[in-house]
Amino acid sequence: xxxxxxxxxxxxxxxxEEEYDYISSHFISKKLKKHxxxxxxxxxxxxxxxxxxxxxxxxxxxxxxxxxILQFAMENWWVTDxxxxxxxxxxxxxxxxxxxxxxxxxxxxNKRKLCTESHKMEHFFRMKTTMGYVSLQQRIxxxxxxxxxxxxxxxxxxxxxxxxxxxxxxIASYLGVSRETLSRMSHxxxx
Amino acid sequence: xxxxxxxxxxxxxxxxEEEYDYISSHFISKKLKKHxxxxxxxxxxxxxxxxxxxxxxxxxxxxxxxxxILQFAMENWWVTDxxxxxxxxxxxxxxxxxxxxxxxxxxxxNKRKLCTESHKMEHFFRMKTTMGYVSLQQRIxxxxxxxxxxxxxxxxxxxxxxxxxxxxxxIASYLGVSRETLSRMSHxxxx
DNA sequence: CGCGCGATTGAGTAATTTCAAATCTAGTGG
DNA sequence: CCACTAGATTTGAAATTACTCAATCGCGCG
Numbered sequence: 001x002x003x004x005x006x007x008x009x010x011x012x013x014x015x016x017e018e019e020y021d022y023i024s025s026h027f028i029s030k031k032l033k034k035h036x037x038x039x040x041x042x043x044x045x046x047x048x049x050x051x052x053x054x055x056x057x058x059x060x061x062x063x064x065x066x067x068x069i070l071q072f073a074m075e076n077w078w079v080t081d082x083x084x085x086x087x088x089x090x091x092x093x094x095x096x097x098x099x100x101x102x103x104x105x106x107x108x109x110n111k112r113k114l115c116t117e118s119h120k121m122e123h124f125f126r127m128k129t130t131m132g133y134v135s136l137q138q139r140i141x142x143x144x145x146x147x148x149x150x151x152x153x154x155x156x157x158x159x160x161x162x163x164x165x166x167x168x169x170x171i172a173s174y175l176g177v178s179r180e181t182l183s184r185m186s187h188x189x190x191x
Numbered sequence: 192x193x194x195x196x197x198x199x200x201x202x203x204x205x206x207x208e209e210e211y212d213y214i215s216s217h218f219i220s221k222k223l224k225k226h227x228x229x230x231x232x233x234x235x236x237x238x239x240x241x242x243x244x245x246x247x248x249x250x251x252x253x254x255x256x257x258x259x260i261l262q263f264a265m266e267n268w269w270v271t272d273x274x275x276x277x278x279x280x281x282x283x284x285x286x287x288x289x290x291x292x293x294x295x296x297x298x299x300x301n302k303r304k305l306c307t308e309s310h311k312m313e314h315f316f317r318m319k320t321t322m323g324y325v326s327l328q329q330r331i332x333x334x335x336x337x338x339x340x341x342x343x344x345x346x347x348x349x350x351x352x353x354x355x356x357x358x359x360x361x362i363a364s365y366l367g368v369s370r371e372t373l374s375r376m377s378h379x380x381x382x
Numbered sequence: 383c384g385c386g387c388g389a390t391t392g393a394g395t396a397a398t399t400t401c402a403a404a405t406c407t408a409g410t411g412g
Numbered sequence: 413c414c415a416c417t418a419g420a421t422t423t424g425a426a427a428t429t430a431c432t433c434a435a436t437c438g439c440g441c442g
Contacts, residue, residue: 136327
């Protein structure tokens with residue numbers, strides 16, 4: 001189906017040709033243009049998405065209409081509104097394409113099916129989720145360890161590629177600072 | 192071994208008597224007094240901990256010697272320095288007892304063994320981790336949605352029990368505000 | 383009764399936000 | 413090739429928020 005995806009799986013689990021074919025038969029491929037939504041607040045979330053190419057953002061719109069970015073999703077990343085996906089409740093997040101994207105979609109039902117039928121896939125998803133959990137912990141520490149300046153530097157060194165591809169205003173929203181502050185920081189020493 | 196623990200498992204997976212006995216044989220029970228450490232920065236992290244009773248905190252000490260609390264762990268919660276545990280690297284966190292605790296300890300080796308041997312346990316941990324992942328996302332949104340006041344209220348309504356049991360200074364450190372600011376907020380309207 | 387820890391209060395300071403305006407840049411059509 | 417526009421980025425200045433440091437308060441415990 002897709003060599004990028006197969007390699008992604010095989011970083012964690014080994015698969016025979018048949019196993020891979022069977023697994024990939026549970027995914028739907030989809031291409032979307034910039035500015036399209038894959039998840040919209042208030043609507044059901046029936047899929048988890050694997051990014052083959054392109055870039056998306058998952059964000060939350062607060063009462064004052066301010067957008068907070070929970071996650072960027074680029075090549076080889078998984079994304080959805082997990083809360084809504086798992087609990088099968090309406091989305092609280094919006095997920096939309098920052099660039100044209102190519103995605104693999106896995107439905108809630110198919111994910112459960114795959115995990116039940118295949119210990120390997122259950123293991124794969126456990127490992128992926130665990131790594132995601134650790135990343136989120138790191139991000140929380142980074143947010144708690146206040147000082148916008150160092151958060152800025154951390155992001156820059158962690159995702160130099162993203163820094164190029166994403167409008168600064170969105171990075172600001174991911175880091176939890178205003179775009180003006182982010183702009184000022186890029187001049188301060190070390191930026 | 193422990194009825195609390197069995198119930199905890201059975202919320203997600205069903206177990207026969209034999210299965211449960213087998214699983215629980217992989218855990219070690221341990222009691223610790225207030226102020227003892229279960230994980231210490233710089234040391235290896237060989238166990239994941241399940242809290243039968245009592246209360247712990249997982250925290251990070253920054254360069255300036257300021258403590259940031261990543262997680263509280265009370266009854267029925269799992270805790271360890273996951274980054275260090277999974278990667279089998281030295282701890283970057285400290286985890287210590289806020290109250291006397293009773294724990295079940297699961298070693299790295301035994302966790303891997305259980306997950307490999309038992310699809311059910313792999314499933315259990317995947318579900319647990321996924322729920323943890325969602326909680327961390329919520330916390331990040333709460334941190335991004337700035338405004339210490341509303342973070343305070345969220346914590347209060349989410350964990351009313353913890354609010355009683357934990358010194359306010361630690362809650363402040365969890366919320367990412369100074370103790371003084373937290374104190375002032377408890378008087379402002381809505382506190 | 384006094385000690386000590388946690389919580390509160392006050393005052394000044396530093397960091398960040400907000401709002402408004404100015405600049406810059408890439409893409410478009412002539 | 414140039415002018416033009418929309419969006420992105422930067423800059424300025426005032427206002428706000430939260431922090432720090434220091435002092436005070438309150439209460440449980442020996």
